[in-house]
Amino acid sequence: MTAALQNYQARMRRVLDHIDRHLDADLDLDSLSAVAAFSKFHFHRQFTATFGLSVHRYVQLARMKRASYRLAFAGAQSVTEIGMDAGYDAPDAFARAFRQRFGQSPSSFQKSPDWEPWLAAFGPLDIARSKLMKTFTPDDVTIHEVPTTRVAIMEHRGSPATLGATIQRFIAWRKATGLHPSAHPTFTVWRSERRPEQPSDYSIDLCVGTDQPIAGCGEDIKAGEIPGGRCAVLRVVGYTDNLEPAALFLYRDWLPASGEEARDFPIYCQRLSFFPDVPEHETVADVFLPLK
Structure with missing residues (x-):
């Protein structure tokens, strides 16, 4: 059972690593289930049961976290460029999604972030990632x-x-x-x-x-x-x-x-x-x- 569990966790960890490495790619259910080597008919349920988030929600949060870091700390990138990198085809779509999640427009966050809503928004992402956190020896x-x-x-x-x-x-x-x-x-x-x-x-x-x-x-x-x-x-x-x-x-x-x-x-x-x-x-x- 221990070996089987370790193998299962390694496959799920491989999915998280793939998502982080390919945030600009089309991270659909077919491609991610193939990375995990699970049937796509069961992968979505397995992912949600393991991490407490759907695959789509996890990818959204991971992309939005990268976007918020770039807004707050990079400085040189435009809001439009950051929104496109986060998977939004139009600046207004990115602005709506960002405001809904953080209570600020991207341009307002870039100038003066309100960090408390930001911390709350990424709580589920942090909890999900902690599920497969490496144990130390x-x-x-x-x-x-x-x-x-x-x-x-x-x-x-x-x-x-x-x-x-x-x-x-x-x-x-x-x-x-x-x-x-x-x-x-x-x-x-x-x-x-x-x-x-x-x-x-x-x-x-x-x-x-x-x-x-x-x-x-x-x-x-x-x-x-x-x-x-x-x-x-x-x-x-x-x-x-x-x-x-x-x-x-x-x-x-x-x-x-x-x-x-x-x-x-x-x-x-x-x-x-x-x-x-x-x-x-x-x-x-x-x-x-x-x-x-």
């Missing part, structure tokens, strides 16, 4: 001696619902200062739980590695460092929006069994590739647990 964890890295820090303090706005400002600031991710590593330091009892207690630092003098460009930017030393490292490949399962595995499962002790610095991650630059299943992040 001790063999996935390696211990590295990490060098000290000087960083520029933009702090986010307050509700997770407003994190998107901080990320927008962080991206705009690093573009203005020429700190491109290809040459300057990107880190997130978690200084609170992902879901603290009070949303106002949510606290993370967005960091970019640089030896340059820190120029704020109108933003509240601080100089700091990611301290060097021994770290347990867990690589996560695919769907790296939510790294809480990886962090929990390191703290709750790996650390007590390892005989190691945690150092006095928060758990953090380095993001090695970014959505929508790559499909979501190809995004990569390393999660670091500092050790004594």
Whole structure:
């Protein structure tokens, strides 16, 4: 039964990866059932039973998520171009669908996103993807001696619902200062739980590695460092929006069994590739647990 279940899950995961890789293609029931190697007469029911979403709804949400990221973070693309890439033949059709889902027009979202409806809209997509989330084992964890890295820090303090706005400002600031991710590593330091009892207690630092003098460009930017030393490292490949399962595995499962002790610095991650630059299943992040 275990082997059969693993095979079934692998086939379904193959479908999700195919969808993410081919968001611009005609993702009809015939092609997706063939990817899964299931009969098309049963595939739709199997997909809905597994993920809680129909195939059509899943594809719509995946396309709309990519479109919203491009609107919020890319800047250079036109609303019409983004709508066409999302599968809409006309700008007004894209605008209607976008407004229905997020309560804003695409142009309004591009200028000033309202992130709470955005988070709510993609809740079903996140839940669906978590159904086949990879489980970690001790063999996935390696211990590295990490060098000290000087960083520029933009702090986010307050509700997770407003994190998107901080990320927008962080991206705009690093573009203005020429700190491109290809040459300057990107880190997130978690200084609170992902879901603290009070949303106002949510606290993370967005960091970019640089030896340059820190120029704020109108933003509240601080100089700091990611301290060097021994770290347990867990690589996560695919769907790296939510790294809480990886962090929990390191703290709750790996650390007590390892005989190691945690150092006095928060758990953090380095993001090695970014959505929508790559499909979501190809995004990569390393999660670091500092050790004594």
